[in-house]
Amino acid sequence: MSHIGNMHRGIERQLRDKYRKIEEENASLLQLLLQHQGQEPDLADQASTASAQDWNMIRYNRNITLLKDITVALKAIDNDSYGICELCGDSIADRRLLAIPGARFCIECQEMIDANPGEFGRTGLGGGILAAV
């Protein structure tokens, strides 16, 4: 428990890196989205262009959510309240935090919650997870 501070410094750097990369990706995604807007694709191309654009849009929106999660995570790191499972109090693995910066539970607790959604839904934890996504 005493090296949590160090662990957080490591992940803070990685989260900032991730943030920058996502921002860059979103800048190019936005260009792609704007480029194709109002363009009349060939009929043959239309379907594939539409689905590529849908995918870009989905990715763009998911990135926006990730950027918000990372911002919240970086604040929590400042408060020294980041990366602690809200259920068992253990530290959440860095790998998991990098994949899901808004994670509130360690993988063991998350699996248990996923396996018993009704159980945890009644205690209000289910809603918490949804809110964290």
Ligand SMILES: [Zn+2]
């Ligand atoms: Zn846990």
